[in-house]
Amino acid sequence: MTTTNPTRDRLDGQLLLPGDAAYDEARTVWNAMVDRHPRMIIRCASVGDVVTAVRTARELDLEIGVRCGGHSVLGLAVPDGGLMIDLTPLGGVRVDPVRRVAAVQGGALLGALDRAAQRHGLATTAGNVSHTGVGGLTLGGGMGWLARQYGLACDNVLSYQLVTADGQVIRASRTEHPDLFWGLRGGGGNFGIVTEFEFRLHPVGTRALLAEYSFPLESALPVLRGWRELNAQAPRQATFTASIGRDGLATVGFVWVGDPRRGRRLLPEFAALGRPVAHRVIEPSYVELQRMDDVVGRHALRRYSKGHYLREFPDAAIEAFLRRGTVDGGGENLPNVGLQAYGGAIADVPDDDAAFAHRGTMFEYGTGISWADPAEDADRMAAARRAATALAPFASGVYVNALSDDGADGVRRAYPAAKLARLTGLKDAYDPHNVFHLNQNIKPTSR
């Protein structure tokens, strides 16, 4: 019998076992609460390594975890006692500036894509923290500052190369496995391991503008009302944001990608919202903009988060947003809360074009909390849950990449019933044994 049990010399990359020098670093992901021990880690340096890894896991009956950026808040990339397929050595990006296409390997981080495309004044939608993985972000949808102009990251994928549950290498595009192409655009890591994404790029220039105005919570209700009304008229280059952070202030603003002079035309309307206690207007380069939250979003802290999609944002929701799950918005160790506007090109795409759902979203709500001391785990997580629960009556669904410990209920909130049924059909066809289940899982019919 041939064996697919990998030996170090059969791989282009590395096999790491407990006790190996690089093992602990390789099993460490973004959320410091995740401390699991895979039986083996294959650091894949080629598509052949990914095939070997999948076949090995199946032969040894090991649970598979797939790692790109490692940002899954649950640490789904790290299977306890299983086989971790670490794609990070596959981090390359090739840009064809003439065709305006980027070929991005399945383990690449967003920063690599942004930097390579910006050398030509190009970009495609990517998230707001440059050490997030292209893999997990794009497979769930992929929201970023360009989405209102050019659609979500998944709307810009031209093709996927992936390794299936039975170790085949196939491509999915509008003409090859079009059913799978539909499911990969928003269906998460359920159908295979993507080894290459081909993205459409756009001539966005290299400049951006960010404006923020901060108010005490007591005076923030009318400000947020005005901000909501302005958002309804906002140009697509502008993505409106609102947040309450550690300073306890309510901050409203927008991010603009394109000529900053045009973005500045929105400033008088923001200035008229009220008298802020602090404000800033800056003109970062696009690459700087994309790195701006890298430190706040850094690795090595304990993390918990929750999210909702909001189709509307009535006054009662504004009040709940400002209170963050407390009686009056006051208290210690409250989570950060934030809103980011959808609309524009996201909503132009017909709903049945891709697995991604909830294109009619007005704002995405997120609450996140970070801390260092394990003794605080329960209190911190409870605080974030309270904040999210307060917004739940206004929610219309959730972004699959914002799910944490929501389980099957969360998956049902991410995909309306008809989409979930179609995704289940795809899972039956491409992964009937649920080999890829460490994700926001779409179960095949038989499981």
Ligand code: FAD
């Ligand atoms: P990983 O933990 O490596 O992967 C998560 C899951 O994705 C894996 O379990 C696997 O199922 C799947 N996966 C990853 N790569 C592949 C692949 N190549 N093939 C098959 N399956 C794969 N989301 C946004 O849309 N916009 C944002 O601006 C944004 N900002 C974020 C900022 C931070 C700091 C964090 C922590 C998250 C952010 N997110 C954002 C959410 C993010 O999209 C998800 O956490 C996503 O799962 C991260 O992907 P990853 O590759 O980094 O994570």
